[in-house]
Amino acid sequence: MARFFERHPVWATIIALAVAVLVWAIFAPWPEGLEDLIGRKRVFLSALFNGITLGALYFLVASGFTLIFGLMKNVNLAHGSLYLFGGYIGYEVATATGWWLLSFVVAFVVVAALGILLQLVVFRRMEGQDLKQTLVTIGISIVLADLMLWIWGGDFYQILPPEWLSGPIELPLVTGISRRTGEVSYLSYPVVRLVIFVAAVAIGIAMWLVLNRTRIGMLVRAGVDDRDMLSATGVRIQRVFVVVFAFGAGLAGVAGVIGGTFQSIAPGEDIRFLLASLVVVIVGGMGSIPGAALGALLIGLAEQFGSVYAPTYSVVLTFLIMVLVLAFRPQGLVATVRR
Numbered sequence: 001m002a003r004f005f006e007r008h009p010v011w012a013t014i015i016a017l018a019v020a021v022l023v024w025a026i027f028a029p030w031p032e033g034l035e036d037l038i039g040r041k042r043v044f045l046s047a048l049f050n051g052i053t054l055g056a057l058y059f060l061v062a063s064g065f066t067l068i069f070g071l072m073k074n075v076n077l078a079h080g081s082l083y084l085f086g087g088y089i090g091y092e093v094a095t096a097t098g099w100w101l102l103s104f105v106v107a108f109v110v111v112a113a114l115g116i117l118l119q120l121v122v123f124r125r126m127e128g129q130d131l132k133q134t135l136v137t138i139g140i141s142i143v144l145a146d147l148m149l150w151i152w153g154g155d156f157y158q159i160l161p162p163e164w165l166s167g168p169i170e171l172p173l174v175t176g177i178s179r180r181t182g183e184v185s186y187l188s189y190p191v192v193r194l195v196i197f198v199a200a201v202a203i204g205i206a207m208w209l210v211l212n213r214t215r216i217g218m219l220v221r222a223g224v225d226d227r228d229m230l231s232a233t234g235v236r237i238q239r240v241f242v243v244v245f246a247f248g249a250g251l252a253g254v255a256g257v258i259g260g261t262f263q264s265i266a267p268g269e270d271i272r273f274l275l276a277s278l279v280v281v282i283v284g285g286m287g288s289i290p291g292a293a294l295g296a297l298l299i300g301l302a303e304q305f306g307s308v309y310a311p312t313y314s315v316v317l318t319f320l321i322m323v324l325v326l327a328f329r330p331q332g333l334v335a336t337v338r339r
Contacts, residue, residue, distance in 0.1 A: 057258055061252055061255040062280035064082075076133070080270035087157070087257060090159055145267065156264045167191060190262065285334045295332075303318055
């Protein structure tokens with residue numbers, strides 16, 4: 001961070017001012033003129049928190065994608081289908097047992113097993129053949145989408161959280177002050193979204209630590225840089241890659257349960273989250289966990305603020321961010337540095 005401030009003092013100043021304005025907009029009461037200009041503070045805060053929690057969901061999907069695509073160079077365009085399949089599995093487990101947390105475990109295990117099958121049957125036979133991987137995984141995603149449509153139909157499914165996560169919680173954020181009584185009103189926000197956001201942050205930190213501070217992370221990065229040299233040292237790199245692929249696929253399954261909890265699962269969500277993962281990885285930088293977090297946050301905020309303040313152009317805003325990043329920093333906002 002200090003190095004960034006030294007190299008880019010102008011951008012650092014702009015970012016610091018933007019952060020200061022955002023903190024004031026969150027915690028300070030708004031004057032009447034500002035509310036007349038951009039609407040009520042409650043709407044702004046809801047869009048902000050919705051964007052952050054949506055970014056957490058995008059991060060969980062895209063972090064698995066960036067492991068598979070950015071680090072291992074496997075073009076898995078069936079990743080969105082893994083997300084949707086995990087959501088359906090989680091719905092079935094939660095409905096049958098009533099255990100919301102159990103649905104995460106089962107979805108992770110089942111989708112990770114499917115990821116292992118994909119790695120062994122598809123990607124191991126097509127190493128380094130990006131075009132073949134792209135075409136085959138597109139075909140697999142179409143087949144999986146049709147199978148899921150056949151089994152679960154075209155209905156929307158909602159995974160119900162447990163009672164202790166149901167309902168809103170009042171946050172210490174002032175949304176308005178009554179002119180007549182002077183009574184202060186605070187923001188109420190769903191507890192489940194806040195818990196999921198905290199869980200996404202914990203998972204992200206754990207993934208970064210594993211990749212950058214452990215032996216298996218060192219092996220993964222070394223295998224990507226020079227697979228033949230690492231294999232010559234006696235490391236069974238294929239086993240390492242199978243484990244990483246399974247973990248990335250399992251994360252997509254967990255994200256499917258989360259998406260089905262505070263949104264819904266239905267046909268078409270696989271394409272939506274595949275596109276979102278691609279945009280997040282491009283914006284953040286391939287193979288970078290912090291980059292995936294930053295890209296997911298930007299895309300989530302752009303979608304939510306766009307849907308509130310410019311609903312006609314919300315989709316355009318998301319891809320505008322991607323175009324600007326490709327134009328001025330094609331390696332992504334947080335490029336992965338190889339050691």
